[in-house]
Amino acid sequence: MENYLIKPSNEEAARFIKARAASSVLLIKAVMRVDYEGRAKAGLEAGSYLIMIKPDGTFMVHGSKKEKPLIWNPPGSRLYVELQDNALALLSIRSSPRERVIAILHELEFIGSFDVEHVDNKVVGTESDLVDWLVSNPGFIEQGFTVLEREFETAVGKIDILGRDSRGRIVVVEVKRSQAGPDAVNQLKRYVDHIAQKRGERPRGILVSPDISSSAYFYLKTNGLEYIKVNRNLTSLRKITDYS
Amino acid sequence: MENYLIKPSNEEAARFIKARAASSVLLIKAVMRVDYEGRAKAGLEAGSYLIMIKPDGTFMVHGSKKEKPLIWNPPGSRLYVELQDNALALLSIRSSPRERVIAILHELEFIGSFDVEHVDNKVVGTESDLVDWLVSNPGFIEQGFTVLEREFETAVGKIDILGRDSRGRIVVVEVKRSQAGPDAVNQLKRYVDHIAQKRGERPRGILVSPDISSSAYFYLKTNGLEYIKVNRNLTSLRKITDYS
DNA sequence: CGTGCCAGGTGCCGT
DNA sequence: ACGGCACTTGGCACG
Numbered sequence: 001m002e003n004y005l006i007k008p009s010n011e012e013a014a015r016f017i018k019a020r021a022a023s024s025v026l027l028i029k030a031v032m033r034v035d036y037e038g039r040a041k042a043g044l045e046a047g048s049y050l051i052m053i054k055p056d057g058t059f060m061v062h063g064s065k066k067e068k069p070l071i072w073n074p075p076g077s078r079l080y081v082e083l084q085d086n087a088l089a090l091l092s093i094r095s096s097p098r099e100r101v102i103a104i105l106h107e108l109e110f111i112g113s114f115d116v117e118h119v120d121n122k123v124v125g126t127e128s129d130l131v132d133w134l135v136s137n138p139g140f141i142e143q144g145f146t147v148l149e150r151e152f153e154t155a156v157g158k159i160d161i162l163g164r165d166s167r168g169r170i171v172v173v174e175v176k177r178s179q180a181g182p183d184a185v186n187q188l189k190r191y192v193d194h195i196a197q198k199r200g201e202r203p204r205g206i207l208v209s210p211d212i213s214s215s216a217y218f219y220l221k222t223n224g225l226e227y228i229k230v231n232r233n234l235t236s237l238r239k240i241t242d243y244s
Numbered sequence: 245m246e247n248y249l250i251k252p253s254n255e256e257a258a259r260f261i262k263a264r265a266a267s268s269v270l271l272i273k274a275v276m277r278v279d280y281e282g283r284a285k286a287g288l289e290a291g292s293y294l295i296m297i298k299p300d301g302t303f304m305v306h307g308s309k310k311e312k313p314l315i316w317n318p319p320g321s322r323l324y325v326e327l328q329d330n331a332l333a334l335l336s337i338r339s340s341p342r343e344r345v346i347a348i349l350h351e352l353e354f355i356g357s358f359d360v361e362h363v364d365n366k367v368v369g370t371e372s373d374l375v376d377w378l379v380s381n382p383g384f385i386e387q388g389f390t391v392l393e394r395e396f397e398t399a400v401g402k403i404d405i406l407g408r409d410s411r412g413r414i415v416v417v418e419v420k421r422s423q424a425g426p427d428a429v430n431q432l433k434r435y436v437d438h439i440a441q442k443r444g445e446r447p448r449g450i451l452v453s454p455d456i457s458s459s460a461y462f463y464l465k466t467n468g469l470e471y472i473k474v475n476r477n478l479t480s481l482r483k484i485t486d487y488s
Numbered sequence: 489c490g491t492g493c494c495a496g497g498t499g500c501c502g503t
Numbered sequence: 504a505c506g507g508c509a510c511t512t513g514g515c516a517c518g
Binding site: 066067068096123125126127128157158176177178187 | 504507508509510511512513514
């Protein structure tokens with residue numbers, strides 16, 4: 001059941017929040033001061049902000065800009081409502097790591113309680129989808145390439161695809177769904193080095209991504225690694241052998 | 245000026261949104277279908293969700309769980325409002341990369357326009373703070389350590405602190421504010437390798453963080469790198485020389 | 489604008 | 504729980 005309070009008293013607000021926080025998404029507009037202390041520390045000067053509290057414990061204080069809340073506590077946090085002399089205090093506690101958000105609400109402008117879906121959204125076009133496609137179409141990587149393992153676990157991390165080329169040489173494939181940077185090259189190099197040390201023979205290393213920064217490409221090349229460029233939407237894929 | 249519409253008609257809603265989207269944060273509760281297409285693709289079945297639109301172009305569709313929106317477009321996106329036969333369509337366009345969020349609102353339950361602060365929040369306790377402290381207290385890293393450069397730029401990335409130990413040996417210091425994983429070790433190793441190749445002499449490499457995963461520690465040790473553990477709040481710092 | 493990298497990252501899926 | 508890693512990562516600072 002939707003319900004709204006406009007300029008409620010602190011008592012009304014406290015009752016409302018306590019009654020509905022467990023089942024509905026709450027939106028609160030008020031003049032407030034907010035402080036956060038935990039892994040880091042932050043605070044908001046007194047002003048008008050928008051609080052969103054979800055039934056799963058998510059607590060967010062939004063300003064007029066940006067996607068991320070100014071201050072927040074993640075799902076699983078516990079909410080405490082406390083009436084003070086001239087204010088309503090909302091306390092959100094996260095247990096591990098210990099983090100605390102305190103909002104002292106002064107002038108309550110609006111509170112709404114909203115019943116919304118609790119769905120798990122499905123996203124298509126992730127790295128996992130790209131790996132799936134490559135496993136189903138191993139010939140794309142190169143003629144005669146065969147997949148040995150997917151998500152192959154090593155002591156230094158999981159290898160996206162471990163395979164073998166047409167001449168029998170082991171190939172480590174690392175896939176990135178967006179532009180590859182030095183980190184991605186580093187990751188591939190780490191796997192290659194590990195396999196080399198383990199098997200006594202150096203495998204080939206191939207980075208697959210829709211794009212790569214120029215310095216990352218240089219870093220890749222100077223380490224004897226290879227690059228395959230794919231189109232973002234997996235159509236009209238092509239390879240880059242020379243970058244200059 | 246705050247304003248609220250409860251169960252408005254599509255025409256009312258369209259007028260309201262157009263009038264206020266540029267200056268206020270809008271909150272819309274409705275039964276809707278939402279689709280996203282861009283770098284990836286996602287869609288929401290028809291249901292009740294909460295839309296938050298900020299004056300900077302941020303467009304978010306929230307469900308009842310999690311901190312992140314189910315579907316969103318970031319700041320800078322442009323909003324289009326369009327009256328359809330039996331629905332109100334909200335279109336959010338991001339230009340680069342090209343991304344599109346379309347929400348078809350069927351039963352409008354509530355729209356509110358809220359004037360909130362546009363502040364930039366200041367957070368204390370970041371990695372930068374930790375690096376600052378180490379630069380001011382170089383003796384903490386070890387007796388006789390001196391700082392040569394901070395944020396030293398190389399072809400393979402920026403080194404947090406480049407210094408020299410009491411015996412004149414170059415030291416690469418990489419700082420992490422939270423638990424270090426294989427990536428962090430990899431990063432340090434990359435810098436060390438780079439300096440080694442550049443100068444013809446291998447520098448020492450020290451990772452500084454409040455924690456390190458055991459496999460990352462193993463990876464670090466097998467590469468001849470060193471670790472210093474610091475307390476999260478910079479008090480009672482201590483070093484780990486042996487981890488077993 | 490691209491490149492690099494931190495983030496109170498968050499979320500997901502393992503062991 | 505801890506660990507490893509992707510994410511429509513977002514956000515920032517610097518070239």
